Amino acid sequence: MPRVPTHLFEHALGVLQGGMRTADVARAINCYVRSVRRLRRSYRETNRTADCPRSGRPRVTTPAQDRYIRTSHLRDRYRMATTTARVTPGTHNPSISAQIIHNRMREVGLRACRPVVRQVLTRHHRQQSHLWAQTHRCWTRQDWQKVIFTDKSRFCLTRGDGRICVYRQRNERYTEACTLERDRFGGGGSVMVWGGVSQHHRTELVVITGHLNAVRYREDIILPHVVPFLQAHPDMTLQHDNVTSHTAHSVSDFLQDRNVSVLPWPAKSPDLNHIEHVCLLYRRVSARAFPPKNVWKLVGALVEEWGNISQQERANLVQSMRRCTAVHNAAGGHTYLVTFDHDQFMSQLLNLGMFIQIFTHF
Secondary structure, eight states, rough: OOOHHHHHHHHHHHHHHHTHHHHHHHHHHHOOOOHHHHHHHHHHHHHHOOOOOOOSSSSSSSSHHHHHHHHHHHHHHHHHHHHHHHHOOTTTOTTTHHHHHHHHHHHOOOOOOOOOOOOOHHHHHHHHHHHHHHHHHTOHHHTTTTTEEEEEEEESSSOOOOOOOOOOTTTTTTGGGOOOOHHHHHHOOOEEEEEOOOOSBBBOEEEEEEEEHHHHHEEEEEEEIIIHHHHHSTTTTEEOOOOOOOOOOOHHHHHHTTTTOBBBOOOOOOGGGGGSOOHHHHHHTTTTTSSSOOOHHHHHHHHHHTTTOOOOHHHHHHHHHHHHHOOOOHSSOOTTTTOHHHHHHGGGGGGOOOOOOEEEEH
16 A cells, blocks of 8 residues: 555544544555555654654665775776675675665766777877877868868768667567567668868768769769869868778879878877768758658758758858867876767768768668
């Protein structure tokens, strides 16, 4: 039987003093007769209807053990609660469980969370990123306006880029409304994009099929699109990352022969690239009332979103390059600026007005 609220107990005392039978009062407030009798006896002794203060469950751990639990998990952030419960010194009480360890850590503000996954940075990577950030953190807004930032991305029709939650009741796990159908092998087609953008300029949207290697990067992207663009804007500098197709000798020699100025870029430095810090284009396309169902419709949606890019979005690119200060303060290590993995942040290009090439696979 559920616990009777305090206001009903007060009502029961009133009707008891009015002469109502104990059994009738118990039936009226839906409780046992002995509960009404206990209430009347308690009121006569304490002159109150509320419960007397209770000591509660005795605390299992001592203050010294609480400090040990906190220190252990601050020194080793990946330490398991079951391990701490087993090796906590000062007692052999089997009642210390992993849940008690979780409770003690929660009291001091420590909660179990999913770790942020980043790339592996060696000492050399950190030194190079630190040096690059130290050199470029003094660049002004006018300096960054002369850089065209480039990168590539892949869009899949049937693969999401985030965690999906479903709200269901008990025994509804396999109901049709709570089941998500998904092709494990990424069926439905995909689109690969490559692009670059500056604050005041963006180029046309070009569709290309096939695999992008050093030869195709030179012949299908650099020669027909990048070189004419930079010839029309001779004060601009090209930025691209250090993937193999970009750093091949054939590509480097080709850029040098065409007098293309390339911004030096440290390896494994996603924190420095502003392309990785905008809303995902894939989510933007998926939020449509009628999401694309095939590759051609996906290409059309990307082209349409390309036309929706505003000047303010492109202006925010240059402003975001203040991230050099954060990387410098972190001595070339990880910062809070990167929030997406490689496949995810590449999907952001169109939102920022990237110079985009689309590689379709049918």
